[in-house]
Amino acid sequence: MRKLVLLSRKGGTGKTTLSVNLAVAALREGLGVSIVDLDLQGSATAWAAGRKNAAPDVRPANGGTLFPVANAAERAGRDLLIIDTPAGGDAISGAAIRLADLAILVCRPSYFDLAALVPAAQAVREAGKPGLIVLNQAPSRRAGQESPVIARAVEAARALGFPIAPVGLRARVAFQESLWRGLGVLEFEPRSPAAAEIGRLWSEVADTLWPDRVEHRGAAE
Numbered sequence: 001m002r003k004l005v006l007l008s009r010k011g012g013t014g015k016t017t018l019s020v021n022l023a024v025a026a027l028r029e030g031l032g033v034s035i036v037d038l039d040l041q042g043s044a045t046a047w048a049a050g051r052k053n054a055a056p057d058v059r060p061a062n063g064g065t066l067f068p069v070a071n072a073a074e075r076a077g078r079d080l081l082i083i084d085t086p087a088g089g090d091a092i093s094g095a096a097i098r099l100a101d102l103a104i105l106v107c108r109p110s111y112f113d114l115a116a117l118v119p120a121a122q123a124v125r126e127a128g129k130p131g132l133i134v135l136n137q138a139p140s141r142r143a144g145q146e147s148p149v150i151a152r153a154v155e156a157a158r159a160l161g162f163p164i165a166p167v168g169l170r171a172r173v174a175f176q177e178s179l180w181r182g183l184g185v186l187e188f189e190p191r192s193p194a195a196a197e198i199g200r201l202w203s204e205v206a207d208t209l210w211p212d213r214v215e216h217r218g219a220a221e
Contacts, residue, residue: 001074002209003081005100007124008107010116011087014136015106016043017175019084023056024184025202026080034073036061038096039086050182056082063092070099080209090119097123102208103131105162109138109153114160121160131162132208134201137171167200 004022006015016039023033033056037044048058057078061069066083073081083100085093097103103124107113117133124131135157139147150168157164169175170193178188185194207213 001078001081002101003099004102005083005096006104006106007085007120009088009120010113013106013108016084019082020047021184021198022202023082024186025198027055031079033080034078036069036083038092044084066095094123097127100129103129105131105133106136109135109149114156133157133162133164135168138168140170165204169197
């Protein structure tokens with residue numbers, strides 16, 4: 001079982017939105033997925049309660065139950081465990097990082113978000129874990145041009161010492177509309193730009209978690 005942890009010390013970055021959408025992307029590839037909801041708001045748990053599909057399995061947890069819940073997911077034969085950490089939860093986030101095969105550092109392209117990501121990046125580095133920075137809720141292009149804030153955010157993110165995902169996520173209504181229905185964007189609007197972004201990001205994440213997947217895909221091509 002591979003373990004993916006999503007991190008941000010700041011609230012409102014879209015960490016839970018990304019967690020559930022990556023879970024749906026993995027499900028659509030036939031993987032067994034569990035989400036550990038460590039956020040005190042229980043957003044992923046509430047989203048799961050509104051789903052008609054029982055998968056992914058979403059379990060609320062805290063610092064004392066994280067390891068038992070993760071072990072239960074492994075015993076159940078899950079392929080992927082996604083750990084959605086709370087904003088500002090240093091101790092519990094540290095425990096999640098130690099479990100992780102990959103840490104996704106989530107931030108919006110803003111000064112405050114990137115500044116808040118510094119301690120999380122340091123914790124991932126100290127734990128010796130691979131990390132991937134994902135820019136979320138980025139403004140859309142205007143007249144085919146990127147907003148200057150994107151270039152500034154990318155430059156600042158590089159200083160954190162981890163690769164930046166080549167696929168960022170835009171601020172799109174489809175992400176919010178799908179959550180109201182207990183869906184991911186790949187289920188809600190599978191042909192939408194939001195679904196395309198999640199699909200490409202999932203492919204990047206999956207290639208990192210399962211390196212042999214890249215080899216097999218290359219051989220098929």
